[in-house]
Amino acid sequence: MNAGEWKEKLSAIRDSFSVSIAKKPADNPEALELRFLGRKGELALLLRDLKDIPLEERKPLGALGNTAKQEMEAKLAELKGAAPAAGPAAAPGLDLTLPGTPFPKGSLHPLTHVMNRLAEAFLKLGFTMSDGPLVEDDYHNFEALNFPPFHPARDMQDTFYVDAKDAAGKFMLLRTHTSPVQIRSMEKTEPPIRVFHTGRVFRSEAVDASHSFAFHQIEGLYVDKGVSMADLKWTADAFMKDLFGSGVKTRFNPSYFPFVEPGAEVDMSCVFCKTGAGRCPVCKGTGWLELMGAGMVHPNVLKGCKYDPEKWSGFAFGGGIERFAMLLYGISDMRMLYENDLRVLKQVQ
Ligand code: FA5
Secondary structure (H helix, E strand, C coil), X not given: CCHHHHHHHHHHHHHHXXXXXXXXXXXXXXXXXXXHCCCCCHHHHHHHHHHHCCHHHHHHHHHHHHHHHHHXXXXXXXXXXXXXXXXXXXXXXXXXXXCCXXXXXXXXXXXXXXHHXXXXXXXXXXXXXCCCCCEECHHHHXXXXXXXXXXXXXXXXXXXXXXXXXXXXXXXXXXXXXCHHHHHHHHHCCCCEEEEEEEEEECCCCCECCECCEEEEEEEEEEECCCCHHHHHHHHHHHHHHHHCCCCCEEEEEECCCCEEEEEEEXXXXXXXXXXXXXXXXXXXXXXXXXXXXXXXXXXXXXXXXXXXXXXXXXXXXXXXXXXXXXXXXXXXXXXXXXXXXHHHCCCC
């Protein structure tokens, strides 16, 4: 390399350094230092090449090289000084060491907790989750469930009607129970079927400590070959124990629902007094709490869903979620679950 070529190379290195340092944001100063001034950096190598240039020309070139080096060092020092330390730059008067402003964290509503726990219990038993609409037609809410028009059993579930009619010309309604999901699931699925559903239901009811006009239910349905009442009893017992602990007992009382035969109310031993002795305000001293309706799916319901009742049999059950929540969390008045009082909600995290 001759003196002219050396000068050109120095000028190219200075240009490329100037471009790198002027970038916004600028390159990392340590990396630039290594690239230009490090032991194997571009300028260091060029200065080393001076030894090949005749002595009389070398001196002024060396001075040029040293000036370039000093300029680069000064610019890099400036850049390092301007680079922010780790973390955000502190504005004047801002103390980054102060603790942050507390930001309250939300949590799931107790009813959502219970629905999740019920879902876990049923998923463990091999049931899958199903769904259905809140605004139902008369067919799915009543007729397919063996409530003929004008049947007195409809009176137990008076509801709110919507100003819209279904394909049969009947007014749509807010579903009174989760049992229509049984019908919708069977319409969609060939037997065998094992499904559950949790959701909101509506009834025209006066509100008190144990009744609401909008509440939640869980529904379960299992249809297969040879399903019997024994399967229903075992399943009800297994899921009550999963929820309330292995110490609880279940019992069945005969009851009537048009869509099951035989039908039953499922009671659970009182988790508050445990014995039934004394004056327990929850079980009223009986030792039992009524939690669910249940029974063997009525042949008319199976037929309506194109399931042959000679071949298939099944059980269904349905319970009030508010009632489960009251027992699980020791809540004596259902209305507490809807008032959004943080003192209540914070107890269930
Ligand atoms: C039914 O709704 C039936 N569909 C249950 C069923 C399903 C029976 C499958 C057989 C087979 P019932 O009206 O009893 O049944 O309501 C079931 C549960 O909902 C009750 O045990 C109670 O826990 C809850 N419940 C009923 N009415 C209210 C209300 N107004 N407020 C809060 N919870 C209620």
